[in-house]
Amino acid sequence: MRTQVAIVGAGPAGLLLSQLLYVAGVESVVLERRDQAYVEDRIRAGLLEQGTVALLEKVGVAERMHAEGLIHGGFSLALDGVAHRIDLTGLTGKSVMVYGQTEVTKDLIEACAGRDMPVQFETADVALHDVEGDAPFVTFTREGRAQRLDCDFIAGCDGFHGVSRPSIPEELRRTFERVYPFGWLGILADVPPCHHELIYSNHERGFALASMRSPTRSRYYVQCALDEQIEDWPDERIWDELAIRLGEEAHCAMTRGPSIEKSIAPLRSFVSEPMRHGRLFLAGDAAHIVPPTGAKGLNLAASDVAMLSEAIALHYRSGDRTGLDEYSGRALARVWKAERFSWWFTGLTHRFPDMDPFARKMQVAELEYIFSSKAAQTTLAENYVGLPLA
Ligand code: FAD
Ligand code: DHB
Numbered sequence: 519m520r521t522q523v524a525i526v527g528a529g530p531a532g533l534l535l536s537q538l539l540y541v542a543g544v545e546s547v548v549l550e551r552r553d554q555a556y557v558e559d560r561i562r563a564g565l566l567e568q569g570t571v572a573l574l575e576k577v578g579v580a581e582r583m584h585a586e587g588l589i590h591g592g593f594s595l596a597l598d599g600v601a602h603r604i605d606l607t608g609l610t611g612k613s614v615m616v617y618g619q620t621e622v623t624k625d626l627i628e629a630c631a632g633r634d635m636p637v638q639f640e641t642a643d644v645a646l647h648d649v650e651g652d653a654p655f656v657t658f659t660r661e662g663r664a665q666r667l668d669c670d671f672i673a674g675c676d677g678f679h680g681v682s683r684p685s686i687p688e689e690l691r692r693t694f695e696r697v698y699p700f701g702w703l704g705i706l707a708d709v710p711p712c713h714h715e716l717i718y719s720n721h722e723r724g725f726a727l728a729s730m731r732s733p734t735r736s737r738y739y740v741q742c743a744l745d746e747q748i749e750d751w752p753d754e755r756i757w758d759e760l761a762i763r764l765g766e767e768a769h770c771a772m773t774r775g776p777s778i779e780k781s782i783a784p785l786r787s788f789v790s791e792p793m794r795h796g797r798l799f800l801a802g803d804a805a806h807i808v809p810p811t812g813a814k815g816l817n818l819a820a821s822d823v824a825m826l827s828e829a830i831a832l833h834y835r836s837g838d839r840t841g842l843d844e845y846s847g848r849a850l851a852r853v854w855k856a857e858r859f860s861w862w863f864t865g866l867t868h869r870f871p872d873m874d875p876f877a878r879k880m881q882v883a884e885l886e887y888i889f890s891s892k893a894a895q896t897t898l899a900e901n902y903v904g905l906p907l908a
Contacts, residue, residue, distance in 0.1 A: 599765025
């Protein structure tokens, strides 16, 4: 088999890249280890920046998002149960879209199939070869057969645990990392949200977030300890904890119901530099991870592939390699700003195990400063709605 761009991984990065290349007239093949149902049902992010929305529009995969997604012009930031609204639209002129990663993924997979470029699900043993030369190729096993895909470029969109990043020699990679001493316990339930916008809450007992997927489906998170198990958190305990941490108003409006999904995710900041080695280009979680506070993960995957698709399209159009040469530096400049924001927003809103009274006072003072200062709110809002591609 031969294609122009071999894409490893059918998460948001790989799927969106394939469609951006398609509209630019560039051929690609997406290889995915898991089966379609697994990829479509993975509950993860829920918030799209306007830039991400625009990319889905550009590839013609925005119809259902516009019909079913919810536009939010603000969110609440609460301290010990008392909420203050951050007016995203008033401060930045922009809004965000509530539309689940599961839905984005389904829409993109459907577009791939409709454009006669079906995702190659259940592809095992993917290995990258000759990425430093002019004729790279990918080998894999599919439907019991060993296969080879020749290509001009390889896009490593295979997430944090994929094979692409380790294909760059270790001595050429530099990694930067922070592991946080807590996790997020997420719960999905078919009950109406407790508020029409999201609530991020800093509480003495730990962080909580009230989010949603639709007017009838809620997504909530509570900060938990790293050694806690799902079994330690029966639904009633989660609802009780949310009621305390989110405050009286949310508590009164909260509808409880059985969980339809429950999981614990650890929090991590991670960047691997550079994002390119020869003809291999990394994008999304394959190159970087942010803690979820502020919902930057999926949006960063989208901005990476926007830059990468532009660079690849320019190369095929005019033979100009500047975009390819500049991709890593350009993507990392935006990545680091999102890393900083996600790290800062996590530090502002979570309870750290080693937190002494001084550290708590600093958090409270910073939150109260934000509540009282339009300048501080603008900084928060500008980062939250997403920085420009630049
Ligand atoms: P992924 O979505 O990880 O996709 C990578 C794909 O590559 C996967 O389909 C994987 O199966 C495939 N793959 C891996 N290895 C191979 C291989 N060897 N061969 C072929 N295919 C391979 N972000 C938020 O903003 N908010 C959230 O609430 C949130 N929650 C999250 C919860 C969890 C548990 C996780 C893991 C992430 C969460 N994120 C969240 C982050 C967000 O979901 C990611 O940033 C986003 O999915 C990145 O997209 P991606 O395409 O780069 O990677
Ligand atoms: C969601 C997750 C986030 O990390 C966030 O900041 C906002 C919303 C969500 O899953 O709905």
